[in-house]
Amino acid sequence: KRAAYAELRDVEPFTRCGTRIVVMMNAGLRDDMSSLQLTGADGVGLFRTEFQFLVSASLPQRERQTRLYRDVLDIAGSKPVVFRTLDIGGDKMVPYLRSDGGPREENPAMGWRALRLALEREGLLKVQARALLEAAAGRELNVMFPMVSEPWEFDAAKDVFEAQLAFLKSRKKQLPDAVRYGAMLEVPALAEVLDQLAPRLSFLSIGTNDLTQFLFAADRADPRLAGRYDWLNASILRFIQRIVGSLIGYDVRLSVCGEMGGRRLEALALLGLGITRLSITPAAVGPIKELIRKVDLNELKPAMQAWLASPPESMRDELTRWASERDI
Ligand code: PEP
Numbered sequence: 149k150r151a152a153y154a155e156l157r158d159v160e161p162f163t164r165c166g167t168r169i170v171v172m173m174n175a176g177l178r179d180d181m182s183s184l185q186l187t188g189a190d191g192v193g194l195f196r197t198e199f200q201f202l203v204s205a206s207l208p209q210r211e212r213q214t215r216l217y218r219d220v221l222d223i224a225g226s227k228p229v230v231f232r233t234l235d236i237g238g239d240k241m242v243p244y245l246r247s248d249g250g251p252r253e254e255n256p257a258m259g260w261r262a263l264r265l266a267l268e269r270e271g272l273l274k275v276q277a278r279a280l281l282e283a284a285a286g287r288e289l290n291v292m293f294p295m296v297s298e299p300w301e302f303d304a305a306k307d308v309f310e311a312q313l314a315f316l317k318s319r320k321k322q323l324p325d326a327v328r329y330g331a332m333l334e335v336p337a338l339a340e341v342l343d344q345l346a347p348r349l350s351f352l353s354i355g356t357n358d359l360t361q362f363l364f365a366a367d368r369a370d371p372r373l374a375g376r377y378d379w380l381n382a383s384i385l386r387f388i389q390r391i392v393g394s395l396i397g398y399d400v401r402l403s404v405c406g407e408m409g410g411r412r413l414e415a416l417a418l419l420g421l422g423i424t425r426l427s428i429t430p431a432a433v434g435p436i437k438e439l440i441r442k443v444d445l446n447e448l449k450p451a452m453q454a455w456l457a458s459p460p461e462s463m464r465d466e467l468t469r470w471a472s473e474r475d476i
């Protein structure tokens with residue numbers, strides 16, 4: 149199998165019906181970047197910048213952040229990288245940021261985390277913005293904001309970047325060739341106001357890890373709940389179906405970057421919903437490319453529509469049967 153996946157490294161993942169699916173990988177550390185070559189992924193669809201903070205004993209200074217981002221872009225070469233701004237807080241708290249003696253949180257995943265924290269500790273976001281903009285001088289920069297819950301949060305975060313951009317410009321520094329801003333959709337509330345946010349977005353990435361936990365009110369870190377709600381259930385799939393529908397007519401690149409996209413049947417379901425961009429764990433790139441090449445969307449999409457209109461008892465069983473009948 150491994151050898152077969154290695155052979156797929158340089159093969160572009162087209163479906164049987166000729167649709168090019170973009171298969172990117174998730175990363176978080178410099179070391180992860182070697183997987184880009186190894187797997188032949190199309191780029192990094194989610195670079196989790198908080199990892200550098202999580203493995204550091206103290207706050208990484210701007211120079212260290214810049215160095216990491218520059219190295220990542222160097223390694224990626226012509227392939228795109230989407231940098232997600234800090235998603236600390238929740239289950240990823242770093243001790244050196246708790247010095248304000250804030251209250252102990254009962255539900256940290258729903259607490260003061262990610263963009264919520266970054267917009268209040270603006271210094272943190274400013275430094276990161278500066279580091280990213282400097283690292284991407286003369287190249288393209290893709291910035292993605294985590295846990296956006298209301299459109300104004302996206303605007304406020306973007307403003308921080310634009311202010312840093314203006315500063316660098318006034319200093320006659322070399323700027324990125326282009327800066328694109330996107331959001332993660334992992335808080336269900338955002339899906340209800342996508343019409344307001346979409347005109348301002350370059351891209352949107354569905355984070356199915358957090359989305360599932362919020363949609364089902366089920367802690368993703370609780371092992372007793374780990375297998376409780378299947379990704380292949382009508383609530384999740386219909387939810388994603390609606391997001392896909394909400395973006396029709398807008399020039400927004402939609403992707404899925406949660407763990408869901410790296411699993412065979414789940415990826416199949418996403419393709420059936422019209423998702424054409426995935427960002428997945430590096431080990432899944434080979435297997436998912438192989439899957440894509442066996443799929444005919446002209447068959448899968450109508451089947452998916454029918455299942456979602458009238459959900460079968462078990463979507464997992466239904467998809468398993470459908471796939472095995474087609475040697476997928
Ligand atoms: C997600 O929530 O699906 C996601 C990709 O982000 P993280 O797993 O880092 O929270």
Ligand code: MG
Nearest residue numbers: 334355357358
């Ligand atoms: Mg998340």
